[in-house]
Amino acid sequence: MNQLILSMPPALQSWVESRLAQGRYADAEDYLRDLIRRDQDAAGEDTAWVRAMIEEGLASGFIEAEAEDVFDAVMAEDPDLRD
DSSP: OOOOOOOOOHHHHHHHHHHHHTTSOSSHHHHHHHHHHHHHHHHHHHHHHHHHHHHHHHHTOOOOSOHHHHHHHHHHHOGGGGO
16 A cells, blocks of 8 residues: 555644544544545445436537527426525
């Protein structure tokens, strides 16, 4: 395994120590590895969501109308959207 030397201000060090005191993590390295793994998971989920939204948009086709006309039509369907 590679080593990483990390410096942090006292407030962050206190935070890490408080998390360790809760007993969920064996040491600071364990805590940081968990944070990195959760960040990786979140990044993967965010990327998957954005890609799915792009695919959905592309699959929905294109409207041959001016954006203002589309907006006006949507607003006419639900006047509460104006608030």
